[in-house]
């Protein structure tokens with residue numbers, strides 16, 4: 001079982017479908033059971049949709065900085 005840290009570290013690759021199958025399954029299983037990571041991945045997916053690809057190896061600080069920059073924007077309907 002992957003930890004939340006591992007899931008969030010690989011979330012951008014997961015969304016870009018760049019992970020090996022075994023890792024994708026591990027992340028998918030974790031997301032089914034962990035609402036915190038589901039929320040993180042949902043936000044990340046929206047960010048990628050809004051800004052194009054995030055920089056490779058984006059740090060938590062960079063991601064949260066982008067998050068706070070877009071905070072005033074309307075969230076996706078979905």
Ligand SMILES: [Zn+2]
Nearest residue numbers: 004034036037
């Ligand atoms: Zn988690």
